[in-house]
Amino acid sequence: MTSKERLVASLNHRQPDRVPIDFGASAVTGIHASVVAALRDHYGLQKRLVKVHEPYQMLGWVDEDLKLAMRLDVDGVIGRKTMFGYVNENWTPWRMQDGLEVLVSANFKTIVDAHGDTLIYPEGDTSVPPSGRMPKGGYFFDAIIRQEPIDEDNLNVEDNLEEFGPISDVDLAHFKQAVEVVRGNGRGVLATFGGTAFGDIALVPGPFLKRPKGIRDVAEWYMATRSRTDYVHQIFARQLEYALANLTKIHVAVGNAVDAVFVCGTDFGTQTSTFCSESAFRELYLPYYKAVNDWIHQHTTWKSFKHSCGSVVRLLPGFVDSGFDILNPVQCSAAGMSPQFLKDTYGDRLTFWGGGVDTQKTLPFGTPAQVREEVLGRCEVFSRNGGFVFDSIHNVQARTPIANVVAMIEAVHEFNGIE
Numbered sequence: 001m002t003s004k005e006r007l008v009a010s011l012n013h014r015q016p017d018r019v020p021i022d023f024g025a026s027a028v029t030g031i032h033a034s035v036v037a038a039l040r041d042h043y044g045l046q047k048r049l050v051k052v053h054e055p056y057q058m059l060g061w062v063d064e065d066l067k068l069a070m071r072l073d074v075d076g077v078i079g080r081k082t083m084f085g086y087v088n089e090n091w092t093p094w095r096m097q098d099g100l101e102v103l104v105s106a107n108f109k110t111i112v113d114a115h116g117d118t119l120i121y122p123e124g125d126t127s128v129p130p131s132g133r134m135p136k137g138g139y140f141f142d143a144i145i146r147q148e149p150i151d152e153d154n155l156n157v158e159d160n161l162e163e164f165g166p167i168s169d170v171d172l173a174h175f176k177q178a179v180e181v182v183r184g185n186g187r188g189v190l191a192t193f194g195g196t197a198f199g200d201i202a203l204v205p206g207p208f209l210k211r212p213k214g215i216r217d218v219a220e221w222y223m224a225t226r227s228r229t230d231y232v233h234q235i236f237a238r239q240l241e242y243a244l245a246n247l248t249k250i251h252v253a254v255g256n257a258v259d260a261v262f263v264c265g266t267d268f269g270t271q272t273s274t275f276c277s278e279s280a281f282r283e284l285y286l287p288y289y290k291a292v293n294d295w296i297h298q299h300t301t302w303k304s305f306k307h308s309c310g311s312v313v314r315l316l317p318g319f320v321d322s323g324f325d326i327l328n329p330v331q332c333s334a335a336g337m338s339p340q341f342l343k344d345t346y347g348d349r350l351t352f353w354g355g356g357v358d359t360q361k362t363l364p365f366g367t368p369a370q371v372r373e374e375v376l377g378r379c380e381v382f383s384r385n386g387g388f389v390f391d392s393i394h395n396v397q398a399r400t401p402i403a404n405v406v407a408m409i410e411a412v413h414e415f416n417g418i419e
Contacts, residue, residue, distance in 0.1 A: 003073035007188030018416035024062035025076030036060030056083035085208030139398035159214030269310020293323025330355030368407035375411035
């Protein structure tokens with residue numbers, strides 16, 4: 001099989017010739033720039049600085065030579081702008097706090113404050129307050145909450161819709177070109193078009209907005225889903241209108257060259273439970289997800305990708321009823337998320353994209369032998385009858401031992417029967 005055929009077979013719950021592998025195709029299946037640099041050294045690839053394409057998590061771009069070395073099966077299509085609202089262009093060197101030199105966009109504007117923290121500015125505009133903070137000694141950014149005081153009697157739905165609207169001709173052209181670039185590589189395609197992640201808490205603070213209005217504090221937003229439910233419904237309803245109109249235009253531009261589309265990154269799980277009850281999920285979120293997924297299934301061949309960390313086992317029936325085809329990152333260490341249970345119960349309805357190795361304990365703190373054992377075990381369970389794309393559980397983090405990362409990759413190849 002080609003990589004694309006392998007991915008398509010697995011997404012349709014047919015047994016592929018081997019387990020398809022993804023690293024780097026999305027903002028939740030990526031690799032920290034420092035680890036990308038270490039992998040390039042390990043494989044003896046040409047010396048070059050790694051491009052940080054997603055600065056929020058400092059994810060490194062996986063170039064074609066590294067994709068070939070790792071035998072990856074998926075290419076990613078992402079938007080023009082980063083989580084901090086600027087366009088990746090005119091790459092320029094920048095030195096991280098640990099001394100590693102990487103490439104960032106010329107629009108990547110930062111300062112170091114009196115505490116040694118690195119602050120980054122939305123759209124690269126240093127005339128407005130910074131929107132992200134990398135703590136001293138850190139490796140990625142956290143959003144800075146910049147919510148203005150809320151006037152409870154004058155809440156305006158439009159304030160929480162500032163980042164949504166009709167897709168621009170420039171963005172449409174970008175997606176069309178990006179798909180054209182990757183479609184000749186023979187790999188599957190995972191696209192992130194944006195605009196469909198209702199209530200994604202990573203996006204609520206608006207790190208990409210210069211002066212965000214509305215409910216932008218994380219705690220305030222979560223409380224609003226209970227205390228201002230009508231307001232949140234109005235936001236989601238308007239967002240849905242934009243989303244469906246935009247997806248129609250995007251599909252005209254890119255067609256069915258895309259195999260899976262990242263619909264939603266809203267996290268619903270903690271280590272032990274969920275942020276909301278199943279009834280709350282069905283009342284507030286499910287109608288909007290279902291409308292998006294129904295449109296996708298009626299008009300395209302794309303598969304619908306749902307990301308949620310944590311223990312979401314109680315919400316999986318709702319995810320299925322919402323029309324999601326894919327679950328990521330498959331956090332098997334969370335309560336009730338055992339691989340065998342997930343595969344036995346939902347393996348015919350959900351593709352598990354991730355779950356290959358734990359990134360909280362095993363990959364960063366285990367031995368190469370322990371990594372190999374866990375990877376082989378996960379592949380054995382999840383790969384039966386397709387419905388599995390190998391990836392770690394969320395992004396590979398900074399300071400992960402390169403020996404463990406290599407052990408993970410080699411273990412998948414071992415399971416696949418390739419040297």
